[in-house]
Amino acid sequence: MTHDTPVQSVPHEPSFRESVDLMFNRAAAVMDLSPGLEEKIRVCNATYTVRFGVRLRGKIQTFVGYRSVHSEHMEPVKGGIRYAPSVNQDEVEALAALMTYKCALVEAPFGGSKGGLCIDPRDWDEHELEKITRRFAYELAKRDLIHPSQNVPAPDMGTGEREMAWIADQYARMNTTDINAQACVTGKPVDSGGIEGRVEATGRGVQYAVREFFRHREDVARCGLSGGLEGKRVIVQGLGNVGYHAAMFLSQEDGARVVGVIERDGALLCETGLDVEAVAQWITHHGGVCGFPHAEFIANGAALLEADCDILIPAAVEGVIHLGNAARIKAPLIVEAANGPITVGADRILTERGTVIIPDLYANAGGVTVSYFEWVKNLGHIRFGRMQRRQEEARHQLIVDQLESLSEALGKQWSPSPDFKQKYLRGADELELVRSGLDDTMRTAYGAMREVWHGNGQVQDLRTAGFVCSVSRIADSYRSKGL
Ligand code: GLU
16 A cells, blocks of 8 residues: 555546446447446445444444445355455445456456445454454344355455454354355455465466466557566555565566565665565565665655556555556556556546556456355365366376386387476366466456457457456346346
8 A cells, every 4th residue: 555646636536436437438338238238237236334333442433334236247246345444435336346347357257346344454453353353244244245145255455364264254153054154255264265376366367467468469569568578677556465476476487577666655666676575574574665775765655656667567556547647657568456546537648648558357356266266165165176186196197107118118218307207297286276277267358358459449448348348248147137
């Protein structure tokens, strides 16, 4: 999170929800939807507001929370729960809508939902947060706003595995005979029904999205870049769960150079590339990036959004690229790891200028994709790979044995690379399967978006293309239901 100019303080900027709706409208304008259906898809179905009291520090403290359901064309509906003091109805509704479009784009069979609690988690101790979370979960679960077949929350800003474990346990206590209780929430710790690879999933998805983009030279050329990811200069805004993993993977596995990191207390700039892990450690111990050695510190962090780089990755909050700074953004490629980091007005300025934006509904869909795998795992009551792994190894062993006896019969020495046997013989474990499923999902979704981007003369950008893909799938599902 950073202290950037909030959307509201910039004149004539629509709210976050209006911004998402305007992006939807841009896609709807090039589609053939009946006006009634268009309206049905765009509107948020319902938002539940709860105000509840918890006795803490000798008095009753009142908290305000929301759970918004945008679309129930598929159930359960899905989306995270955010803890932040700035949470409000407009924001959860915008985020719920984005969940609808995101799930449709990556073919996760869910409608869209989102929740939020107006709280700064840093103000409370762990046991206090547990009491607050359990009470919030109780309020939502008793209205089926947490339910394995109706509404399945997940982590978002300010929440993580710990909160999801409390929610799962709270639901299980209230539904003692529900055999699928664990599937009421995703993003749980692995020892409480979670899945390997969920914590890194959104950042991993960002990496797979960027990799897929760079596989298409024609697309890379559209933003004026060339070549692969190796050596590309990246600036990441927000080193939370998503930004941290994306920066780590892109720098360590793809050779990209993270030259800038923007955090709440300022930014770091280092042309030779930052050690992302070291920066993250520094933040953990010092509460911010200030004082980090081997990098230039810039007190006005938001200014670094406008710095020269190849790839800008906003991975914090919504509205950080707005009418006030869009014209000064130099990055030719922006990857929206956060939800809604670019306002609709800023989006127009950037796309008209030729900046390519890999949009949030695609770029950060890795989280919900792996949530989908976790939900399926919970409903199946079995870990992925448990049935096949050894059988796969046995079949591979057969081939290796055959090759060895063949080379013996031919009097030739078969000498594969040292780690070939170990790599080839090993059956896939859950983490490998999750990564494979996520990679496949990201590639397939990009393909669908790309087809619209290149094939429809009226669509100029990847965001509109993404919306067109999603909205046409949602429309099909409403049409086949007879709505
Ligand atoms: N909060 C994440 C998002 O915005 C994950 C949602 C989920 O896994 O359901 O996509």
